[in-house]
Amino acid sequence: VLFRSKAGGEVPKENIRVFINDSATTGRFKKLGLSWVKNVAKKGDRVYLYFSGHGITVSGGDSYFLANNLASDFDIMNIEEAGTQPMYQLKTNAIKPLHDSGVQVMLIMDACRSHLEQTFKSNTVTSFNPNLKSAEMKSGDYMFISASNGQVSTETQMDNINHGIFTYYLLSGLYGMADKGRNADGNITFNKLKNYITLKVSEYTNEKQIPIIEKTDEENPTLAVVDSQLLARQIKIEQGLLDNSMAVNMNKF
Numbered sequence: 001v002l003f004r005s006k007a008g009g010e011v012p013k014e015n016i017r018v019f020i021n022d023s024a025t026t027g028r029f030k031k032l033g034l035s036w037v038k039n040v041a042k043k044g045d046r047v048y049l050y051f052s053g054h055g056i057t058v059s060g061g062d063s064y065f066l067a068n069n070l071a072s073d074f075d076i077m078n079i080e081e082a083g084t085q086p087m088y089q090l091k092t093n094a095i096k097p098l099h100d101s102g103v104q105v106m107l108i109m110d111a112c113r114s115h116l117e118q119t120f121k122s123n124t125v126t127s128f129n130p131n132l133k134s135a136e137m138k139s140g141d142y143m144f145i146s147a148s149n150g151q152v153s154t155e156t157q158m159d160n161i162n163h164g165i166f167t168y169y170l171l172s173g174l175y176g177m178a179d180k181g182r183n184a185d186g187n188i189t190f191n192k193l194k195n196y197i198t199l200k201v202s203e204y205t206n207e208k209q210i211p212i213i214e215k216t217d218e219e220n221p222t223l224a225v226v227d228s229q230l231l232a233r234q235i236k237i238e239q240g241l242l243d244n245s246m247a248v249n250m251n252k253f
Contacts, residue, residue: 002174003048007227012038015040024053025069026083030103034094043102043157046221049095052167055111055128063087063130065111076124099141108144110164112153127152142190143198144170145212154209160237160244166211169200174224176231188224190215 002008003016019025036142040045055062060077064084080089083147095105111128129149146153146166154165155169170193172178178188178196194213202210236242 002171002224002230005227006172007176007224009224009232015085022068024067026067026085027069029067029085034090037075038094038098041101041103042162043100044180045104046104047058047098048106048108049090050108050110052110052164053112055109057126057129059126061123063128065090086170089188095139104141106142106223108143108170110146110153110167110170112146113204140217141217143213145210146201148212151209154205160240162244165204166201168244169197172200172234173197175234176224176226177234177238179226187222188226189220191220193223 003011004013017036019033037047037049048252051065055064056066058079064079064086064228067083067085070083090107095107098105109128127150130145133228146164156164156165163171172194173196174188176188178192179186179195183192198211198213233242237244
């Protein structure tokens with residue numbers, strides 16, 4: 001809704017790729033998603049890569065998004081061929097080349113704790129905690145991570161949220177709620193959105209979940225402009241006067 005509207009830049013439908021539940025396989029993500037965007041994005045464009053789902057980190061190794069086609073019998077030795085998307089591949093093979101060609105990339109990750117951590121019952125597999133100090137993670141432009149290392153990315157059906165809490169406040173901010181106070185001017189900038197998400201998620205979770213939102217330059221790009229109708233709708237949602245029907249149930253695992 002946001003990106004198709006004037007508030008989000010009126011992005012053409014053919015420029016948006018969405019993979020949900022059964023369609024969220026590594027093959028589709030890599031071929032129809034990453035390969036496609038690398039071919040069509042050009043200098044001056046902005047690309048949003050958004051992931052919501054389960055993730056794990058292997059001690060001494062990489063962090064992985066878990067796709068719908070995750071093999072039920074995989075082990076650590078074949079993890080990269082078992083329906084996962086390694087973070088280092090995403091950063092080095094897709095995001096860095098886009099960045100180097102003049103494309104602005106926004107990587108947004110709402111990855112929650114996976115049941116596999118309990119399945120392995122080992123210190124080898126932990127919840128999704130990418131190493132933010134690695135060279136691979138620092139490649140690219142802008143990065144939104146739903147929780148700090150060691151924290152759980154929380155989902156709730158309460159308070160009309162029906163989302164991961166991080167994703168809810170990400171969208172709320174982009175719909176206009178981040179444009180408040182003395183600096184309100186009708187534009188949702190990166191810094192405004194960062195401050196809003198960090199504050200709201202931290203408050204809602206009693207500081208048990210604190211997002212990490214970083215950038216590699218001094219720019220403060222405008223990510224959306226306030227649309228009065230979208231903002232009014234979001235205010236009604238937060239007041240409980242309107243159902244949050246924009247939420248998408250992506251729980252599959």
